[in-house]
Amino acid sequence: MGIEVACQRRDLCTTRFYLVEARGDLQLVVRFTGDYVDGDGTPLREWDCLADHCNHPKVCPYRTFLFHVYKLDSDILKWV
Incomplete structure (x- = not known):
């Protein structure tokens, strides 16, 4: 089994x-740390975190x- 990458979107x-x-x-x-993450743990872009009625983020950044x-x-020299 190789190392899986959970976040394909580097941005x-x-x-x-x-x-x-x-x-x-x-x-x-x-x-895996999101620059901005919603309450469900889904990474978002910064502008997706702003509420419609104000400019305060919905979530804390960097989570x-x-x-x-x-x-x-060590027998097969692979990460499992």
Whole structure:
């Protein structure tokens, strides 16, 4: 299994990668952060976040909306 990318739209989110050692295993954590995210965790553009009647954002900007965690299978040298 390869590393999946949850956010295909680079203008809507940022992807960060972290290497972690946990219980003797090497893990890769992929963090998806939306520049603007609605209450359901869907990444939006900044102008989609503005209410019709005012210019205050509907949500707080820069929110983590998804994590993927992979463990290195040392026998086959792949992330699973």
